[in-house]
Amino acid sequence: GAVVSQHPSWVICKSGTSVKIECRSLDFQATTMFWYRQFPKQSLMLMATSNEGSKATYEQGVEKDKFLINHASLTLSTLTVTSAHPEDSSFYICSARDAVGGASGPLHFGNGTRLTVT
C-alpha cells in the first residue's frame, strides 16, 4: 500500500530555533500534500495545503512566515517551524494525495511528528 514517511517522528528544540519536518510519499507521486496540527486530545486542524511547484495555501489564522512550507518535488513537502516557541509544541501530521485519481485521489497520512519546544 501507499506509504507516507514523515521525519523526524519526535524532535525537541530550544526556543528561538527552527525545525524542519519532512513528508515523503515513498511509492506514489503527490501533487498535493496537507499539513495538520493536533493538540493533545483534540482534533486535526488543517494548517496549509502544499502544492508541488507553487506556493502553499494557508488556512486562516496560520502564520505563513512562521510555518514555511516547501513542496519542491512530487514526493517531498517540508514544513519549517521558524523561531519556535513553547506554544508551537504540538503534534504535526502530513497527508499526501495520490496524483492518480486527480482531485479525488486517496489521501495517505504520515505517522506524525511530535515537536517539543523548550
Place this chain on the structure above:
Amino acid sequence: AQTVTQSQPEMSVQEAETVTLSCTYDTSESDYYLFWYKQPPSRQMILVIRQEAYKQQNATENRFSVNFQKAAKSFSLKISDSQLGDAAMYFCAYRALIQGAQKLVFGQGTRLTINP
C-alpha cells in the same frame, strides 16, 4: 462554512457488542466524501471507511458500516462485534472542494473504549 460535529466525546462498549458513533456535518455542496478515521495511541491515522455522497448505498467494511442520511447530513459509524483492538480515537471527516481546493475537515473525535 463546512463543519463536522461529533457530539460524543467518549463512548464505551463491551467486547463483542455493537456500538454506534455519531457524526453530523454542515455543507452546501452536493458532491463530497465522508470518512471515518481511527487514531490509536500510536497516532497513526487509519482509514476505516469511506462514503461518496452520490451513493445512496451505505458503505460497509467487514465489521464496520455506516448509516448515511444525506438529507439529515448525518453519517454514523457502527462497529459490530467490538474487539479490544478497536479502542482508539475515531474521527469523522468531510472532504470536498472548498474555496477552490480539495480539503479534509475533521470532527472533534470520539474516544472509544472497549471493556473486556
